[in-house]
Each structure stands twice: as structure tokens, then as C-alpha cells.
Amino acid sequence: MNEKATGISDNLTPGGFESSGTESAAADVEQATPKAEESAGEVERKIHGIKWILTVGAILSCVFLYALDTTVVADIQPDIIESLGDFQKFPWLATSYALPSCALVLIQSKLYGLFDIKWLYLGFVVLFEIGSAISGAAPTMNSLIVGRMIAGIGGCGIYVGSLTFFSVVTTPKERPIYVTLISPVWGIGTVLGPVRLAKIxxxxxxxxxxxxxxxxxxxxxxxxxxxxxxxxxxxxxxxxxxxxxxxxxxxxxxxxVPVEDRLYPGHMLKNWRLGILQVATFSAAAAVYIPIYYIPLYFQFARGESPVEAAIRLLPFVFMIAFIAVLNGFLMSRFGYYMPWFLGGAILAVIGGALMYTVDISTETSAIYGYSVVLGIGGGCFMITAFGCVSAVVDAKDTFNAIGVLSLVQCLGITFFPAISGGIFQNVGANYIAPYLPPDFSGDPRAILAGASSPEFQSFSEALQGQLAGAIVAAMSNIYTMTIVASGITTLLSPLLGFGKIGA
Incomplete structure (x- = not known):
């Protein structure tokens, strides 16, 4: 992604305005927002044609790699356990990758306001690749966890940088379209105004x-x-x-630091509508990321499929999330109403979660596809909706702070639900399979949960494997109670947002 190919360096500030330093950059941000929001025609994108196509493609490809690395360990976990052992530490692989997003998302967004976006972005790409290389060559589970955390730091920087780029070089009118290109892949990041390191x-x-x-x-x-x-x-x-x-x-x-530079903008706690958006954004992770981890695992146990074959079963779910998220960005920009997306999406997520809760080892594949589509539509309706309507519930001067707060709770949800579901699955699953284990079994029951292709699972007779698979699937279904509860809370709270419109 060089300067000649993309033209990025000439468009580091909102609307493509040139800037020679932090002070002028800050001035440009102040001019472009919120004034630009009031008169979208005043800001014009300066990158066009093939340069713009290549630039967007490069940004989205980086986001795709980050998203791909998010859940890849869920699909290949039997191979990881067989190679490295230490199954008790396996849930930490997902947590260590997502944890930097919780801790660093606000600071990284501020750094993009201070330093050259191109070189900082490239630096995070390199850091992501270094972490991925360490993970790929890891000889132990501990070194794999370290590699995943390094990759997570770089990936979080990619995630924030991608949103920063689209936010500073696109016009306010076209910005939601480009943001929704990122949304189906990973979600949305935050952009804060340029600040000095001393103000962090x-x-x-x-x-x-x-x-x-x-x-x-x-x-x-x-x-x-x-x-x-x-x-x-x-x-x-x-x-x-x-x-x-x-x-x-x-x-x-x-x-x-002065009160306005605190890490968390405390005055936002008084805005109860923003609080509802935070709850909804946090809850959406339960509707999206729990199925991403556990639908492939279900097919490994219930159908005896390989990790790659099981991962393909996610396509209907992921496709619906992507499609609905883009449709949401288009329709909400056109008609302005946002509350129905939260209410309708949360209701569908409750229904989809309840349907997934009923799944057992004999459930037809077509039925699971249907259940996952319902859940995907629900999650796609309100996964990133809050970022598009936040300007309707906060003052213009608080927009960037509000986006930062929403990004923080989104990252917490993305980290919390996979982490807690992994712990529940291991503990409940071990209890469910214990009655079926032969008396002479001396291994760790939790290692059997790694997947149907794990050596521990394969060591049993075919009849016993069927009994264990049924118990494991039953334990897995309990995880969807978190989807039902989290989405149910959003269902109850979302009508309180009223029937306001964006820009009204």
C-alpha cells in the first residue's frame, strides 16, 4: 500500500484536506465534524478511479485477514490440541487474540490522530504478521498464546486504522456505505480526534x-x-x-490528565439512550460470536466432519449477517428509523437462540441451517446499528466519544462471550460425558471436547463415540442460553429508544 498506488498520504485528514502537523490536523477535524455533517457537500473525496478501488481493496483485505484469524482456532482446535496438548489453556487462544481490542482500542484510535496514518497502519500490519508467524511456528501452547496476543495487538490496530481511513477521506454522505463494507467482516472501530501523547x-x-x-x-x-x-x-x-x-x-x-481527557468519558453515563445502545451492542456479540465458534464444533461431533468441512457449515449464518448488515446501513441511511432494527433483530436473535438450544445430535442439517439463518438475520440487524444512529442520541460534540464507548463495549462483548462460553462448555461438557466414560479411563475428560478427530475421542468404540457425541452436543446447547438472555434484554430495552430518526 504505497503512496503512489493509493494516494493515502495526501488524504490523512477529514475530506482529504492536507495537513503538515498535529495542530493543523486537529483544526481540520474540527472543521470537518460536525460542520461537515450539516453540509455534506463541503467535503469532497480526493482519491478516485482505480486508485480508490485498489485502496479500498487493500484495506478490506487486511480486515479480512484479521477477521479470519479471529475464529480459525475454533475450526482447527483438534489439530492444535493433538500437536501442543494443554487443552485446559485452549479457551485462552480466543481470549488472548480479542483482549487487546478491549484494552487498546481507544488508545490506538488516538495514535492514528497523532501520527502518519499510512506508516502507523503498515506498522500494525507488520506486527500482525509477526504474531501470526510466531503462532504458526509455536512449539507449545504458551508460545501460541503469546503469538496470538501479538497478532491481536496488530490486528486491533488494523481494525481501528481501517475505520480511521474511511472516516477521514470519505464524505459524510458516502461514509456509512464504506463503513458497512467493513462491518460484515468484523464490526466497526472508533475514531477520535487528534490528541498529543501527553493528553493520554x-x-x-x-x-x-x-x-x-x-x-x-x-x-x-x-x-x-x-x-x-x-x-x-x-x-x-x-x-x-x-x-x-x-x-x-x-x-x-x-x-x-484534565477531566476531558479521561480514558472513559464519564459524562456519557448520564445519557440513558446511549446506555441502551451500549447494552445492545454488547449483547449482539452473543448472537454472532457464540454460533461462529460452536456451529462448526457441532458438526464435528454430530456428523463426524473434518474441521474444514464443519467450517463450511457456517456459510448461511455468515452470509445473512453480511447481507443484513449492509442492508441495514443502506435502509437506515435512506429512511432514518433505527429503533425497529434493534427490536426486530433482538426478537429474531431470541428466537434463533431458542431454536439452537433445541438442537440435538439427530437434528436435520437443513433445520440447523434454518435456525442459523434466523439467528444471523437477528444478529445482523443490530450488530453495528448503534454506530450508524449514535448521532441521533448524543450531541454533535460527543459523537466521537460515543463511538469510542460503543467500540469499547463491542470489544468487551466479543471477548466476553467466547471466553465465558468456552469455560461453560468445558465444565458442563466434562460433567455430561463423565457417566459414559469407561472405568479405566485415566485421561482428562475435557480433552475429549477438543473435537471428534481428537485422539482421545477416537480411542473409544464407535458405539461409545455416539453416546459421547450426544452428551457433548447436549452440553453445547446450553451455551445458547447466553444468546437468549442477552438478546432478550435488548428486546425489552430497545422500545425505550422511541421512533426517532437519524438527522431529524
Whole structure:
């Protein structure tokens, strides 16, 4: 992605305005938003033709790689367990990749406002590739986790940078279209105005990062790597509590930064409509990411399919999410109403989650396709809708802060639901299969949950494999209760948004 090929370097600020430094960049951002929102014709994109096509293609290809790496471990988990062992640590592979998004999304977006977007973006691409290389060559589960975390840091930078690029070089009128091109692949990022490094709340960032690491380690390792009443788990939960109090205190006192530069914009807590959008955005992860991880695993156990064959079963679900997300961006821009998307989508997600809860080992494949399509339509309706309508519930001056808050809860949901579902599946699954295991079985029951092609599962007779598969599928169905509950909460809250319109 060089300057000659894409023309990026001449369009680093909103609407393609040139800028020689941070001060002028900040001025350009201030001019372009929200004034540009009031008069879209004042801002004009300067990249056109083949350069623009190549640029968009390059950005989306990077986002695709990041999204691909998000769930690839779910499809090939039997091979990973067979090669590296340490199945108890397996859920951490997903958590370690998504965790940087929770901790760093706000800071990375600020860095894009301060430094040259092209070189910073390329730097994150290189970091992502380094992490991927470490993961591919990892000789142990611990080194694979480290590689995944490095790749996650780089991937998060790609994710934020892609949204930053589209936000600063497109016009306000066309911007939602390009944002929805990214949305079906991964979601949406955040863009904050340019700031200096001295204005970053480093203390708040440090405490928040520590809390994220402690909390997700606790819910991932609890009952798997460590017993719930072990000293290690008690220590982790103590850290969670202490760091939570610490973050509240740093937010309250903000000793090193003025109130407006705190990591979390506290005044946004008073906006209850924005609060509903946050709940909906967080809940959408339960409707989208739980099926992404567990539909392929179902087909491995219930149909004896390979990881690649099982992954193909996701296509109807993913296609509907992508299609509905793009349709949402188009229709909401045209007609303006946003509440029906939350209400209708959440209702469909509840129905789809309930249908997936009823799935057992004998359920027809066509029925599962239908259930996943219903769930995909529901999740696609409100997965990224909040980002498109946030300007209708906050003042223009708070738009970027609101996008940052929404991105934060979205990343929390993307990290939380796969992590907690992995812990539930391992603990509940181990209990479900225990009655069927032969008395002389001395291995770890949780290793059987790695997949139908795992050595532990294959070591049993065909008849016993059928019994174990049925128990595992039954345990897997319980995970969809989180989809039902989370989407149900959104169903109850969304009517309170009213029938307002974007731009009204």
C-alpha cells in the first residue's frame, strides 16, 4: 500500500484536506465534524478511479485477514490440541487474540490522530504478521498464546486504522456505505480526534488493561486450568476487584490528565439512550460470536466432519449477517428509523437462540441451517446499528466519544462471550460425558471436547463415540442460553429508544 498506488498520504485528514502537523490536523477535524455533517457537500473525496478501488481493496483485505484469524482456532482446535496438548489453556487462544481490542482500542484510535496514518497502519500490519508467524511456528501452547496476543495487538490496530481511513477521506454522505463494507467482516472501530501523547490517560490505561487481563484470565481458566477455590483463582479475583476500584478512583481523580481527557468519558453515563445502545451492542456479540465458534464444533461431533468441512457449515449464518448488515446501513441511511432494527433483530436473535438450544445430535442439517439463518438475520440487524444512529442520541460534540464507548463495549462483548462460553462448555461438557466414560479411563475428560478427530475421542468404540457425541452436543446447547438472555434484554430495552430518526 504505497503512496503512489493509493494516494493515502495526501488524504490523512477529514475530506482529504492536507495537513503538515498535529495542530493543523486537529483544526481540520474540527472543521470537518460536525460542520461537515450539516453540509455534506463541503467535503469532497480526493482519491478516485482505480486508485480508490485498489485502496479500498487493500484495506478490506487486511480486515479480512484479521477477521479470519479471529475464529480459525475454533475450526482447527483438534489439530492444535493433538500437536501442543494443554487443552485446559485452549479457551485462552480466543481470549488472548480479542483482549487487546478491549484494552487498546481507544488508545490506538488516538495514535492514528497523532501520527502518519499510512506508516502507523503498515506498522500494525507488520506486527500482525509477526504474531501470526510466531503462532504458526509455536512449539507449545504458551508460545501460541503469546503469538496470538501479538497478532491481536496488530490486528486491533488494523481494525481501528481501517475505520480511521474511511472516516477521514470519505464524505459524510458516502461514509456509512464504506463503513458497512467493513462491518460484515468484523464490526466497526472508533475514531477520535487528534490528541498529543501527553493528553493520554496512561494511568487509566494501565489500570484498565490490568483489569481486562485479570478478569478474562479468571473467567477463562476457572474450572479448567485452575479449580475455582484454588489460590490462583482467588488471587485473580482479588486483582479483578482491586483493579476495578483502582480504575474508578483514577477515573474520579484523574491525577495526570484534565477531566476531558479521561480514558472513559464519564459524562456519557448520564445519557440513558446511549446506555441502551451500549447494552445492545454488547449483547449482539452473543448472537454472532457464540454460533461462529460452536456451529462448526457441532458438526464435528454430530456428523463426524473434518474441521474444514464443519467450517463450511457456517456459510448461511455468515452470509445473512453480511447481507443484513449492509442492508441495514443502506435502509437506515435512506429512511432514518433505527429503533425497529434493534427490536426486530433482538426478537429474531431470541428466537434463533431458542431454536439452537433445541438442537440435538439427530437434528436435520437443513433445520440447523434454518435456525442459523434466523439467528444471523437477528444478529445482523443490530450488530453495528448503534454506530450508524449514535448521532441521533448524543450531541454533535460527543459523537466521537460515543463511538469510542460503543467500540469499547463491542470489544468487551466479543471477548466476553467466547471466553465465558468456552469455560461453560468445558465444565458442563466434562460433567455430561463423565457417566459414559469407561472405568479405566485415566485421561482428562475435557480433552475429549477438543473435537471428534481428537485422539482421545477416537480411542473409544464407535458405539461409545455416539453416546459421547450426544452428551457433548447436549452440553453445547446450553451455551445458547447466553444468546437468549442477552438478546432478550435488548428486546425489552430497545422500545425505550422511541421512533426517532437519524438527522431529524
Amino acid at each position: 490517560d496512561w494511568l487509566g490505561l494501565t489500570v484498565w488493561t490490568g483489569w481486562c487481563v485479570s478478569f478474562f484470565m479468571a473467567i477463562t481458566f476457572g474450572g479448567t486450568l485452575f479449580e475455582w477455590n484454588s489460590y490462583s483463582m482467588i488471587t485473580l479475583w482479588v486483582f479483578v476487584g482491586v483493579l476495578a476500584i483502582g480504575f474508578i478512583l483514577t477515573h474520579k481523580c484523574h491525577p495526570f
